[in-house]
Amino acid sequence: MSFQPVKFYQTGTFTVGNRLLPPEERSVQSSDKRFNSINSGHRACQGCGEALGARYAIDAAMEATNGQVIAANATGCLEVFSTPYPETSWQIPWIHSLFGNTAAVATGIAAALKVKGQTQTRVVAQGGDGGTTDIGFGCLSGMFERNDDVLYICYDNGGYMNTGVQRSSATPSAARTSTTPAVGSAPGNVFGQGKFLPAIALAHDIPYVATATVADLRDLEAKVRRAMEIRGARYIHILVPCPLGWGTAAHDTIRMARLAKETGTFPVFEAEYGEIKSVLAIRHPLPVEDYLKPQKRYAHLFGKQPKVDVIAHLQAQADRNIKRYGLLEQGTR
Amino acid sequence: MDKPFAITLDPGSSLANLTGSWRTLRPEYVDRLPPCNAACPAGENIQGWLFHAESGNYEKAWRSLVENNPMPAIMGRVCYHPCEGACNREQVDSAVGINSVERFLGDEANKHGWQFAPAAPPTGRRVLVVGSGPAGLSAAYHLTRMGHQAVIYEAGPLAGGMLRFGIPKYRLPREVLDAEIKRLTDFGVEIQLQTKVTNVLEAMKDGFDAVFLGVGAHIAKRAYIPAGDACKVLDAVAVLRDMEGESAPLLGRKVVVYGGGNTALDVARTAKRLGAEEAIIVYRRTREKMPAHHFEVEEALQEGISIKWLTTIKEAGMSEDGGDIMVEKMALDDKGFPQPTGEFERIEANSVVLALGQDADLSLLDNVPGLVVNKGMIEIDAGMMTGHPGVFAGGDMAGNERTVTVAVGHGKLAARAIDSWLRGETWVPPPRHELATFERMNPWYYSDAPKTMRPVLDIIRRQSTFDEVLGGLDETNALFEARRCMSCGNCFECDNCYGVCPDNAVIKLGPGKRFKFNLDYCKGCGICATECPCGAIKMVPEGN
Numbered sequence A: 001m002s003f004q005p006v007k008f009y010q011t012g013t014f015t016v017g018n019r020l021l022p023p024e025e026r027s028v029q030s031s032d033k034r035f036n037s038i039n040s041g042h043r044a045c046q047g048c049g050e051a052l053g054a055r056y057a058i059d060a061a062m063e064a065t066n067g068q069v070i071a072a073n074a075t076g077c078l079e080v081f082s083t084p085y086p087e088t089s090w091q092i093p094w095i096h097s098l099f100g101n102t103a104a105v106a107t108g109i110a111a112a113l114k115v116k117g118q119t120q121t122r123v124v125a126q127g128g129d130g131g132t133t134d135i136g137f138g139c140l141s142g143m144f145e146r147n148d149d150v151l152y153i154c155y156d157n158g159g160y161m162n163t164g165v166q167r168s169s170a171t172p173s174a175a176r177t178s179t180t181p182a183v184g185s186a187p188g189n190v191f192g193q194g195k196f197l198p199a200i201a202l203a204h205d206i207p208y209v210a211t212a213t214v215a216d217l218r219d220l221e222a223k224v225r226r227a228m229e230i231r232g233a234r235y236i237h238i239l240v241p242c243p244l245g246w247g248t249a250a251h252d253t254i255r256m257a258r259l260a261k262e263t264g265t266f267p268v269f270e271a272e273y274g275e276i277k278s279v280l281a282i283r284h285p286l287p288v289e290d291y292l293k294p295q296k297r298y299a300h301l302f303g304k305q306p307k308v309d310v311i312a313h314l315q316a317q318a319d320r321n322i323k324r325y326g327l328l329e330q331g332t333r
Numbered sequence B: 001m002d003k004p005f006a007i008t009l010d011p012g013s014s015l016a017n018l019t020g021s022w023r024t025l026r027p028e029y030v031d032r033l034p035p036c037n038a039a040c041p042a043g044e045n046i047q048g049w050l051f052h053a054e055s056g057n058y059e060k061a062w063r064s065l066v067e068n069n070p071m072p073a074i075m076g077r078v079c080y081h082p083c084e085g086a087c088n089r090e091q092v093d094s095a096v097g098i099n100s101v102e103r104f105l106g107d108e109a110n111k112h113g114w115q116f117a118p119a120a121p122p123t124g125r126r127v128l129v130v131g132s133g134p135a136g137l138s139a140a141y142h143l144t145r146m147g148h149q150a151v152i153y154e155a156g157p158l159a160g161g162m163l164r165f166g167i168p169k170y171r172l173p174r175e176v177l178d179a180e181i182k183r184l185t186d187f188g189v190e191i192q193l194q195t196k197v198t199n200v201l202e203a204m205k206d207g208f209d210a211v212f213l214g215v216g217a218h219i220a221k222r223a224y225i226p227a228g229d230a231c232k233v234l235d236a237v238a239v240l241r242d243m244e245g246e247s248a249p250l251l252g253r254k255v256v257v258y259g260g261g262n263t264a265l266d267v268a269r270t271a272k273r274l275g276a277e278e279a280i281i282v283y284r285r286t287r288e289k290m291p292a293h294h295f296e297v298e299e300a301l302q303e304g305i306s307i308k309w310l311t312t313i314k315e316a317g318m319s320e321d322g323g324d325i326m327v328e329k330m331a332l333d334d335k336g337f338p339q340p341t342g343e344f345e346r347i348e349a350n351s352v353v354l355a356l357g358q359d360a361d362l363s364l365l366d367n368v369p370g371l372v373v374n375k376g377m378i379e380i381d382a383g384m385m386t387g388h389p390g391v392f393a394g395g396d397m398a399g400n401e402r403t404v405t406v407a408v409g410h411g412k413l414a415a416r417a418i419d420s421w422l423r424g425e426t427w428v429p430p431p432r433h434e435l436a437t438f439e440r441m442n443p444w445y446y447s448d449a450p451k452t453m454r455p456v457l458d459i460i461r462r463q464s465t466f467d468e469v470l471g472g473l474d475e476t477n478a479l480f481e482a483r484r485c486m487s488c489g490n491c492f493e494c495d496n497c498y499g500v501c502p503d504n505a506v507i508k509l510g511p512g513k514r515f516k517f518n519l520d521y522c523k524g525c526g527i528c529a530t531e532c533p534c535g536a537i538k539m540v541p542e543g544n
Ligand SMILES: Cc1cc2nc3c(=O)[nH]c(=O)nc-3n(C[C@H](O)[C@H](O)[C@H](O)COP(=O)(O)OP(=O)(O)OC[C@H]3O[C@@H](n4cnc5c(N)ncnc54)[C@H](O)[C@@H]3O)c2cc1C
Pocket: B078, B079, B080, B130, B131, B132, B133, B134, B135, B136, B153, B154, B155, B156, B159, B160, B161, B162, B163, B166, B167, B168, B195, B196, B197, B198, B214, B215, B216, B217, B237, B240, B262, B263, B266, B364, B394, B395, B396, B397, B402, B403, B404, B405, B407
């Protein structure tokens, strides 16, 4: 259990900061001295979950390593909105590679640092779900299998958002994208076998695998901190709602991530060497409709005649997560 | 410049890109009125003083509290706490125990001898206050704070009004009352005891520029009950007043109390403590219709008081063997009014105590021109002034809602209005902030923490002694209780807005200074407003 709940302080553990907490117990994001690894002026949409998730994660990594981080970044929104040549929002050493080879580039950087004896400098690779679960998957699996000393962070917004919301293998079932339109007898994305990369990472038995969302900052920071304590291949998969691709209000980004977790749609857990160590339990269980309804990518499920069978199918997926990961029982709280 | 192959420009920072220009909605920090504050008849800034209590700075919390109410140790015991009824936390788990924290702060102040902050420099104006009940004490305190000289004329032998001569000791120990009155007199409030005012305009000739009347309502309402010698008929206010005298009133073994208000319950509970074997309350209507508060009825029932609902008293001590009364059963008609049924019953009783409410004695106002009296209550305007310029009134004599807290609020309001009046101005109430409703908050962030219950005195001691029934909180649970406050509508520096902005467009100004938006980069997504736990951020349309 990496995330020790703070004993009751006015609002407990759920806010970003708290004026009543001793400084050492405060979150990285609450500090006026946080790194702001990705600075203002970036061109992400209003309310972008990916920009937020990246700052949460990389600031935590910077804090954990005393500012000794080099990042490799796959093509995707995160790269495009932060770094239109010759301008960048990154305030850390950062390299853009290609859409599919970030894991390999990061491996190379780690190897170079090792040769130079600079092992205090740590390497982070980051990319979107498309870059990670689709085109970059081979490089990533190789990085896991070789146990290269890299923390790979996937920002999962459920599609190829940068090029206009195309489907990826991480796009959830029934969601509308520009390549899975809401027309025909089975509108939206197919109900396939699913490709939940955290589970695949787990199957590599690497030292550390975790999931997180932008709705639970303290949990996310604790996971990055834990990952930086470990050497070898590590993987963190962060759910980052995308207002554009999901068709949600810009102000609802964190709320959507919270609903994904509370409905069981997105399981939040932590594992070491292939064993699940803890889950972030659901606080107030909710039906999946509460998560689906605010998103226009599911609007076709809720017309005059709601597609109850599809909704039931999505509910069954959530229930399966709840059962498989014990989201109602164990937990870190 | 030597640049690597294919590079033509220097690296630049994205700070050059002022994304604030995308904005159509602009976030603004607001302070909304917490429902507790809105519900407090004394106008306390509850959220404000809890904020200091949360950090363990009880003195600062107390100082903030007494800006509005000089008697927290008393309020923490006798107030019916409408604040808790309005508290938003009720919708999360249970209301914040505001009243118990207030009592804790009041007791801390008495323990440590904290005194009020110095008053404003003397204005040279003198104000007469008639009556030393909560209304009068509050008015005198606020007038003194503003630099006016407030002098209380009190008819009785001791100060406090109904706090002393009404509310029993087991709910308000007299040491507590004395300590808070003493702090007021030390502060400069002058109280002249045994000084009954019979003619207000005459009394004002002692060099006063204005007067505040807080004479309460002390004349017991009567009901005609034919009574024989063997059963005494007394009135509740007199019985309770005698409790403060040399010898306790003689009520006998079997006591019947007639009425359904808090006074009836206090008399019955007092009778029980004086040794009555039986104390029975007889009330015309049903429990639901009883004006007494639910918790008081509960406490009385626990102490062995019995209550006869839907019953009236026909006669007392008229039967042959004397020591009993005759009662008649009532039934509610379609309109909900009790009607006689013709069904009679005899109950043993040595005394009957009437607790049917009180009227105000307004004889001291007999020849004051301009005054309007309506249904025995003096009419006042929004600034507590009567129809006669310079004569203000408040408390039980001027309102339908007769509680200590209302009286304290009246006193404060009147003091402000008097202050304006003395300067030749008319007091206008300050505009109220928008209400911090639960819907405007994001309760997700508040972890679950149910209310701390106060310890209750064991039942044996409650039936035989006048020891205080309800205990106080200690330091640890008072702190816990204070920290349950969600700070509705007012920033409590949780750093959420600062943390959740995807554009780093929130500037943290440091402890106690809250935050500021950096409009150069704020894109107006509104995540901060949605995720602010307490609803202290508002999105407003950007002008062109
Ligand atoms: C038994 C009982 C229990 C109660 N319990 C509670 C409770 O738990 N909580 C609560 O909120 N409220 C309670 N109340 C109501 C509360 O006590 C009153 O609403 C409150 O005291 C009214 O304050 P006041 O200042 O208007 O009048 P009072 O407290 O009645 O004070 C008026 C004062 O004016 C003096 N006076 C009157 N005429 C003159 C004159 N001509 N010249 C000089 N002085 C004069 C009186 O001697 C008295 O001291 C209770 C009332 C009773 C009777």
